[in-house]
Amino acid sequence: MKPAKEARVGKAAPSGASTKPPAKAPTRKARRRLGRGSLVLIATLFATSGMIRFGSGIAEAFATGSESAHSAEPSAGADCVTEPGVLMMLQEVQAREQKLAEREQLLTDRSQAIGLAEKRIEQRLASLVEAEQNLAKTVTIADEAADKDVSRLVTVYENMKPKEAAPLFSAMAPDFAAGFLSRMRPDASAAVMSALDPQVAYSISVIMAGRNAGAPQQ
Incomplete structure (x- = not known):
């Protein structure tokens, strides 16, 4: 009987070993988690x-x-x-811009010159019109004065005796004499014509007839 007890005693756990129960295996839920x-x-x-x-x-x-x-x-x-092509294009563009600027300047100068010329022409035309008007006034005055002088001479020749007036008319040019005789009274001019040389009287008569030939007749 003693050896059996000794055997049981030899199988017992040593004193220093842990006496905790063994760990349980993890469950299915724990494994899933x-x-x-x-x-x-x-x-x-x-x-x-x-x-x-x-x-x-x-x-x-x-x-x-x-x-x-x-x-x-x-x-x-x-x-x-x-790039050489780009540089050439830039140079051409710059040259064209310069030419355009020069042309614009020329056009501006020409337009200004034309404007000045037009102003001068207008001033000259105005001065010419004024001069023409003054000349017309002068001619009118001269014509009136000449007409007055001729009228005075006609009156003088009418009051002269035909024999005294005939030598004067013979010395005149036929056109000039015809002008005076055409403005004289018919009786006075007839007396002077009768006192003139027949050849001179004929020339004056032809001129006087030719002046009135183109006059309208009633």
Whole structure:
């Protein structure tokens, strides 16, 4: 009987060992919760890494775009400046603009000169019209004075004796004598014509008849 007790005593747990009962296996609900939590954590990690990559890609794109823009600007300007065709076109355009400006200036000068010439012509025309009017007045005055003088001479010749007036009319030109005789009274002119030389009287008569030939007859 003693050996059996010793054997039981040898199988007993040592004094330093824990006397807690063994842990129970996790249930199905606990396993499901653990699985869902791990999936959520993994998805969050993937999303975070994707956002980080996307942000870095955008930053790189902006950086490369700005660098390309800065590098492209001077090259484009250099191409525009160093392009021979563009420079020739610019020179032609500038030359045409200069020619147009010169033509406009010429047209402006010509228009001003034409305006001045028109003003001078108008002034000259006005002065000519005034001079013509003054001349017409002078001629009228002279004609009136001459007519008065002729009328006085006609009166003088009418009051002269035919024998005394005949030598004067013979010395006159036939046209001049015909003018005086045509303005004299018929009896006085007839007396003078009878005292003249027949050839002279005939010439004066022809001139007087020719003056009245074109007069209208009633």
